[in-house]
Amino acid sequence: MTENNEKNNSQGLRVLSLFDGISCGRVALDKANIPVSEYNAFEIEENAIKISRYNYPDIKRYGDVFSTDFKDFNGVDLLMGGSPCQFWSKAKCNKTAKLKREIDTEGEGWKLFQKFVEAKNNTNPKYFLYENNYGMADEIQDAISEELGVQPIMIDSQLLSAQRRKRLYWTNIPNITLPDDKGLLVKDVICDDPDLVKYFDDRIRNTMIKCENYIKYDLGGKGHYSQQDRLYFLDKKAPTVPRCRTETKFNVWLGGEKYKKTCPLEIERLQTLPDNYTEFGMDESGNVKAMPKTRRFEAIGNGWTVDVIAHIFSFMKF
Ligand SMILES: C[S@@+](CC[C@H](N)C(=O)[O-])C[C@H]1O[C@@H](n2cnc3c(N)ncnc32)[C@H](O)[C@@H]1O
Structure with missing residues (x-):
């Protein structure tokens, strides 16, 4: 253990968080x-930063990962980060993802990941955790394992939340076992809001098909393909929270001809965030404002399932 670690572990961890x-x-x-003595964050998206600042005004913020070589953070206890996954992901849900999916170690996705590698090499952290999407090309997955010197662990968030979300975690935290299944279901995250309750119209009534995990229908008359034209069941799992337009992609069937649109609080619960974590944001001058719903959906969908990360961290030893 370095002198730095010894000093900081008595008061809490010195953390470097990228992305x-x-x-x-x-x-x-x-x-x-796990107590934290110093938390250094690199992030560029203004709305995410505002939400984080409102909850954690003590975080030291540095902006763009390309602005540094991270040598100032030598000897941190924990380095963590999940670089943007849209370049490698099969999901097409935003403008960036409309670019061709990257399947090798060229391109934007790899450049961003290389900043994590640089941070690891230049800070010599006691522990590191790198996260990314399960659906990436094998070539990229293998190359990440090669660079980080460990094989990934796949954890599906559904063990600890009501959401199916398969993610890969590369870490040197030893002896991690899979968490026990908490058995959480859609009904465990749903909030009671009459304004979000809707009723079937003829387009749903005339095209609906009951499947194993949802009812699907065809609003556009183009076939039953759209993820928006689905109603999930209260006693099953929710789909993976996407980073955008979540509102339209997580409708829940309430029985009979009733269904429900979702709200940010439910999506926070699917990611096991504290209730209303994303409700407010704070700017650099300390002004607090309510965050728009769309920004909340985007920020939550981009984030981690907190309880999965907490489970991984519980295996750190100092
Ligand atoms: C998959 S998300 C990670 C979310 C995060 N783990 C959380 O807890 O919310 C990737 C993040 O990287 C950020 N990002 C993209 N390019 C960046 C850059 N050059 N420097 C710093 N952050 C960047 C994005 O804005 C996005 O918030």
């Missing part, structure tokens, strides 16, 4: 009861 988003990693450390 920090809304700081789900920090929430996870809190949930795992």
Whole structure:
């Protein structure tokens, strides 16, 4: 253990977080009861930063990962990050993803990941955690394992939340086992809001088909393909929270001809964030404002399932 680590472990961890988003990693450390003495975050998206700042005004913020070589953070206890996955993901859900999916170690996705590698090499962290999408090309997955010197662990968030979400975690935290299944279901996250309750119209009534995990229908008359034209069941799992337009992609069947649109609070619960974590944002001058619903959906969908990260961190030893 370095002198730095010894000094800081008595008061809490010195953390370096790349691609920090809304700081789900920090929430996870809190949930795992791991004290933090210094949390350094690199993030560029203004709305995510505002949400994080409102919840954690003490975080030191540095902006763009391309602005540094990270040598100033030598000897941190924990380095973590999940670089943007849309370049490698099969999901087509935003403008960036409309670019061709990258399937090898060229391109934007790899450049961003290389900043994590640089941070690891230049800070010599006691522990590191790198996260990314399960659906990436094998060539990229193998290349990441080669660079980081460990094989990934796949954890599906559905073990600890009501959401199916398969993610890969590369870490040197030893002896991690899969968490026990908590058996959480859609009904465990749903909130009671009459304004979000809707009723079938003829387009749903005339085209609906009951499948194993949802009812599908065809609003556009183009076939039953759209993820928006689905109603999920209260006693089953929710789909993976996407990073955009979540509102239209998680409708829940309430029985009979009733269904429900979702809201940010439910999506926070699917990611096991504290209730209303994303409700407010704070700007650099300390002004607090309510965050628009669309921004909340985007920030939450981009984030980590907090309880999965807390589970991984619970295996760190100091
Ligand atoms: C998959 S998300 C990570 C979310 C995060 N784990 C959380 O807890 O919310 C990737 C993040 O990387 C950020 N990002 C993209 N390019 C960046 C850059 N050059 N420097 C810093 N952050 C960047 C994005 O804005 C996004 O919030």
